[in-house]
Amino acid sequence: MSQEAPRSAGEMLARAREFLARKGTGEPRLEAELLVAHALGLTRLQLFLRLDQPVLEAEVARARELLVRRGKHEPVAYITGSREFYGRAFAVASGVLVPRPETELLVDLARAQAKELGRPVSFADIGTGSGCIAVTLAKELEGSTGVALDISSRALEIARANAAKHSATLEFIEGNGPEALSGRGPFDLVVSNPPYIPPSERASLAPDVRDHEPALALFTPQDDPDHWLRRLLGPGLGLVAPGGTLLVELGHQQGPRALELALATGRPSKLHKDFAGLERVLEVSK
Numbered sequence: 521m522s523q524e525a526p527r528s529a530g531e532m533l534a535r536a537r538e539f540l541a542r543k544g545t546g547e548p549r550l551e552a553e554l555l556v557a558h559a560l561g562l563t564r565l566q567l568f569l570r571l572d573q574p575v576l577e578a579e580v581a582r583a584r585e586l587l588v589r590r591g592k593h594e595p596v597a598y599i600t601g602s603r604e605f606y607g608r609a610f611a612v613a614s615g616v617l618v619p620r621p622e623t624e625l626l627v628d629l630a631r632a633q634a635k636e637l638g639r640p641v642s643f644a645d646i647g648t649g650s651g652c653i654a655v656t657l658a659k660e661l662e663g664s665t666g667v668a669l670d671i672s673s674r675a676l677e678i679a680r681a682n683a684a685k686h687s688a689t690l691e692f693i694e695g696n697g698p699e700a701l702s703g704r705g706p707f708d709l710v711v712s713n714p715p716y717i718p719p720s721e722r723a724s725l726a727p728d729v730r731d732h733e734p735a736l737a738l739f740t741p742q743d744d745p746d747h748w749l750r751r752l753l754g755p756g757l758g759l760v761a762p763g764g765t766l767l768v769e770l771g772h773q774q775g776p777r778a779l780e781l782a783l784a785t786g787r788p789s790k791l792h793k794d795f796a797g798l799e800r801v802l803e804v805s806k
């Protein structure tokens with residue numbers, strides 16, 4: 521930002537936009553609004569209603585600090601400590617994947633399946649991260665019982681905090697993949713958004729993702745794009761109750777291969793497209 525301190529919230533916002541545009545961040549306008557609002561302790565709407573409000577030196581310093589972090593491509597959600605998912609605010613911090621809007625499709629599909637069953641359901645979320653899927657399902661599916669699993673104790677710490685924040689009752693388990701749930705269930709719904717980016721694509725990722733989000737949440741192990749498909753269609757599908765459903769989020773090019781492997785299990789399977797028209801979720805019925 522330029523040397524002379526801004527005098528009003530509006531001036532601060534304009535400077536923030538310019539600064540982030542110069543730094544080449546993804547969406548300078550929106551990001552400036554979110555970060556300036558956060559620095560002033562306001563919502564975005566409140567910020568727009570108070571653009572003429574004078575700003576204090578301490579507020580300018582705070583905004584500068586947040587903008588410098590964003591200028592280094594730290595995700596906005598890590599800086600503000602929060603990201604909205606399915607209409608609820610989820611706490612996020614480094615060490616946990618930032619919930620993505622395309623994952624809401626998986627929640628929509630799980631809700632549709634639960635509605636079809638017409639009774640309270642049991643579900644398992646494999647690789648729960650911030651808990652965005654599990655907490656949302658626990659809130660949206662009345663009377664449901666859910667298990668949320670992750671291998672990362674840091675992710676589970678944040679997921680537990682999110683469950684508490686939203687008064688969602690869930691069982692949290694630290695363990696390695698669907699195999700860690702053997703002996704439990706069966707579940708009406710098994711859902712997962714596993715790490716699906718091939719490590720060979722690391723260099724092509726945006727710096728926000730590549731340099732800040734946890735590798736454990738992003739990359740498929742051993743550069744094997746089928747690793748999680750095999751585990752979820754094998755031991756994962758084994759956790760699904762008769763009449764239940766497995767839902768797996770996919771990388772944007774994984775659809776055809778995922779469907780091929782799913783059909784090889786002999787179970788009815790289909791792909792669902794996200795709002796961008798990409799094959800995003802694999803559904804397998806048991």
Ligand SMILES: C[S@@+](CC[C@H](N)C(=O)[O-])C[C@H]1O[C@@H](n2cnc3c(N)ncnc32)[C@H](O)[C@@H]1O
Pocket residue numbers: 617618619620623646647648649650651652653669670671672675695696697698713714715716736737738
């Ligand atoms: C793509 S993130 C999804 C997080 C969250 N469900 C979401 O949709 O935002 C994948 C998650 O799987 C977890 N994970 C990675 N390997 C795992 C394993 N072997 N067993 C269990 N969880 C694992 C990661 O820690 C991460 O939280």
